[in-house]
Amino acid sequence: MTLWDTAPWLLWSIVLPLSAGILTFLFRRAAPWIGIATTLGSVVSVAGLAAQVVHSGPLRYSVGGWGVPLGIDLRADGLSVLMLVMSAVIGVAVSVYAARYFSDADATDERAVQAHQRAYFWPLWMFLLAGLNGLFLAADIFHLYVTLELLGFAAVSLAALAGKRAAVVAAMRYLLVSLSGSLFFLFGVAILYAAYATVDLTALAGKVQPGPLAWSALALMASGLLIKGAVFPLHFWLPPAHANAPTPVSALLSALVVKASFYILLRLWFELFGAVVTPATATFLGLLGAGAILWGSAQALHQPRLKLLVAYSTVAQLGYLMLVFPLAQNAGSALTAWSACVYFVLAHACAKTAMFLAAGNIAHAAGHDRIADLDGITQALPLSVAAFALAGISLIGLPPSGGFIAKWMLLQAAIGSGKWGWATLILVGSLLAAAYVMRVLWHAFTQVEVARPLHRVPRTMEWSALALSLLAVLLGLMAARPVELLRSGAPVSMHAPGQT
Amino acid sequence: MNLDHWLLVFILLSSFVTGLIIFFLKEEAHRLRTLLNLFGALLKVILVGVMIAGVQANHVYESRLELLPGLDLVLRADAMSALFATLSSVLWLVTTLYAVGYLEGEPHRSRFFGFFSICVSATTGVALAGNLITFLIFYELLTLSTYPLVVHRGTEKSLQAGRTYLIYTLSGGALLLLATVWLHTLAGPVEFSLGGALAQVATQHRSELIAIFALLITGLGVKAALFPLHGWLPQAMVAPAPVSALLHAVAVVKAGAFGIVRVVYDLYGVYTAEALGVLAPLAGVAAFTIIYGSVRALFQDDLKRRLAFSTVSQVSYIALGTALFGYLSTIGGLTHLVHQGIMKITLFFCAGIFAHTLGVHKVSEMAGLGLRMPWSMAAFTIAALGMIGVPPFAGFISKWYIGLGAVGSGSYWAVAILAASSALNAAYFLPILHAAWFKKRQDPWPADHAHGAGEGHWMLLAPPLVTAALVVAAGVLANAPFSPLEWVRYITEIEYGK
DSSP states (O other): OOHHHHSOHHHHHHHHHHHHHHHHHHOSTTHHHHHHHHHHHHHHHHHHHHHHHHHHOSEEEEGGGOOTTTSOEEEEOHHHHHHHHHHHHHHHHHHHHHHHHTTSTTSSSOHHHHHHHHHHHHHHHHHHHHHHHHHHHBOBHHHHHHHHHHHHHHHHHHHGGGOSHHHHHHHHHHHHHHHHHHHHHHHHHHHHHHHHSOOBHHHHHHHOOSSHHHHHHHHHHHHHHHHHTTOTTSOTTHHHHHHHSOHHHHHHIIIIIHHHHHHHHHHIIIIISTTTOOHHHHHHHHHHHHHHHHHHHHHHHHOSBHHHHHHHHHHHHHHHHHTHHHHTTSHHHHHHHHHHHHHHHHHHHHHHHHHHHHHHHHHHHHSSOBGGGOHHHHHHOHHHHHHHHHHHHHHHTOTTSHHHHHHHHHHHHHHHTTOHHHHHHHHHHHHHHHHHHHHHHGGGGSOOOOOOOSSOOOHHHHHHHHHHHHHHHHGGGSOHHHHHHHTTTOOGGGOOTTOO | OOHHHHHHHHHHHHHHHHHHHHHTSOTTOHHHHHHHHHHHHHHHHHHHHHHHHHHHTTOOOEEEEEEETTEEEEEEOOHHHHHHHHHHHHHHHHHHHHHHHHTTTOSOHHHHHHHHHHHHHHHHHHHHBOBHHHHHHHHHHHHHHHHHHHTTTOOHHHHHHHHHHHHHHHHHHHHHHHHHHHHHHHHOSOBOOTTOSOHHHHHHOHHHHHHHHHHHHHHHHHHHTOTTSOTHHHHGGGSOHHHHHHHHHTSHHHHHHHHHHIIIIIIIOHHHHHHHTOHHHHHHHHHHHHHHHHHHHHTOOBHHHHHHHHHHHHHHHHHHHHHSOSHHHHHHHHHHHHHHHHHHHHHHHHHHHIIIIIOOOBGGGOTTHHHHOHHHHHHHHHHHHHHHTOTTSHHHHHHHHHHHHHHHTTOHHHHHHHHHHHHHHHHHHHHHHHHHHHSOOOSOOSSOSSTTSSOSOHHHHHHHHHHHHHHHHHHHTTTSTTSHHHHHHHHHHHHTTO
16 A cells, blocks of 8 residues: 555645645746646546545545544545546646736736736636535535535636626626525525434435425525526526636636536435436426527527637537436436436536637637637637537537547437437437537638738647647547446446446 | 557558648648658558458458447458458549649648548548447548538538538438447447348347338438438539549448448348348339439539539449349449449549649530540540440449349349439430540630640549559459459358358
């Protein structure tokens, strides 16, 4: 047993960004370097944690040795490890991008705004990362609430960072949504605590029984999470908030922050309320997802601005995640559906980050992001367009991307349980996605003079987008091990006959 | 870690890596790009040669990658994949030479040749795919890598064609995906093997397998341009000539046809397919497409459009030969996979030369072309006669076997289709040949870039001469070892268990 095997890696993945949040606030000059180093550090700690979980199954760690019911417990299973890997990898790419984005002299119009952005981006981003990692490792619902709130505040502040009127208005709306969502969630936590005298997920899992109490707790918590997760028709706040933020922030919000709410919903649904949920509620959530896919895609098809198109694509893609609830109803396909949606989260995170970064590059070079006028500039930025295209491939779900593998599993779950309606929806959604991605890409092939960029786009900004989009595509070729890992600690109800 | 394990991967990478490097070359790096292109193409031909020699010596080449538990990406070399891989790698080599000459001095060449190479990797992947999911992956990659080639000119018209192309192919791909997943949930991981692998499953899930077959054929039929899914093909004619040549002869259309062949022979197995009763409808659709394409071709004045409708018709010979249950028609269909490729690529090369050197785009402008460009026109003539089915050219061999097979299985209607189609082929090709060789030129050429005399650039001329020679050789030497016909006989014997 070496130090590598025994180190409390779960703790590190929270402590590192938390301390970096304070350091970046104190040492503003070094902030980008601290930020990049921290995300690299979190990659290392996640790797350590992953090795531990692969080796010896799900982990539990009592901070300071207090344990239940007094202390804070952390736990890690396959699902949390994959989520942490996601936040770490996306974190590195976005940090590298942001280091250039916020330091580039002509990145923003006004120097004052720029200094202000640079000063606050790094601490907020580090707190966001700490909140996110804490959330993925939380072992009790109160801790989930706390990290959700921390995440919400960091996210709202980041969304307001651009300082323009539209951004501030959008951020205020986001704040209201975020607060009311958390409040709903907190009510649910209070009900469960009052009824069962514990907040620990594992302890609660055995106790929660169907009844008005559990139903109201589920309803409150789920609605809070659906609002925060921007699930149709509660998505109204997302497109303006994501589209008006500075580019690295848009990427973080779209790729990581909305996934946190979905993660909690997934945990609650399968672990806590396994005995409470009914097929009707599952179908209801699935229908919300269907609405999201169709409505989000239709909106993306009509957006005049690039970043809004990408943001509406997020609304649509989040819809697919909701399909896990109806598809997991059938015991035979539950594990496939579960793996599918988690892999979808990973693939979407990579692809969407890459797409926002690429869109940001294009907008930065052009000085605007009106899709209709992008012809010349897209041809001046082949790398960013390539990143956009590769990310698009994953969002559409074309092979061999991560999105393809996720959709393959979704289809497998749908067809395996004879649910042809959902299968059709998945395919239609793919074709719609192809339509809105191509809306942008075909400008890269038109016959025009190559435009001279208004602002120079630094290499690192192009390459970090491209690297992530490549990852999104390659995810399709390395799905076997993550999917295997997911079975570690998957909720008990997942072990369907014949699928172990 | 031996060569057997990696050979197939190298075959894919030989063009893929070349493509990636080319993307990053400067537009002016003409020599380096050409060098790389030719190097990649040659390397691929050599590696495919090694593979064929190995397959003959009963070597097993296989590479696997686990995509998901119970789902593998499989590359495998068998007799069938060797057939298609050879076709695509050899024709890629000549097309590369042609494309270099054709696009000289045009913008966006790095982009063009990058996607060109990736397109060929995708085609090779289609050839080497060892199961349906692998096939699907490369089939979709082919769609993606050909789109930039179709819209290469960037005009309103070509973008429109590209849009149509994507709508058709992506919808077809979605159906194919649906069928693949469905089959996977029914039968688990199924790999291609001569004789088929679904005989067991067919006893329990008859109706499902019929539905899956219909979905598969619809999905593949889009690229194979089966009626009524052919609409994209004539529009895609706006692409530069080398792209049309590649699309029609090797890559897209052929990938669809090859897919149909794979599904019938290597997935379902010809006996199972016959027992399920799915071959007769396929034969019907193919027969209708053959006549429909020929009739439409008759009324096109644009040379490339005429050739495009001719492709619609000719590719369905492959489907017809496959769908007529019988040893000989199988030989005919599979041989036509190769023969149609070399004939059609010759025709498109020549059409490209006429357009590029003299500005001749229409059939009505072709009077006197034979005197002006005897070599190019000779190549065109050989290929056109082959298409009609005149002996001793390649097309005759495949039509002959399909006909024999039709008679053998008692499908006399198919013989009638063959006869009618040959008559139609003659009706739309012979007037071209007549005008080109025997009519006197009255007007000046629309746009003479060769200044009054001579053929096109040698890089344009050499490829059609080579492929025309192949058309002759494949016909005259049909019984020699290593001819497409002999190779196909070998495949067919295994399939029918002889």
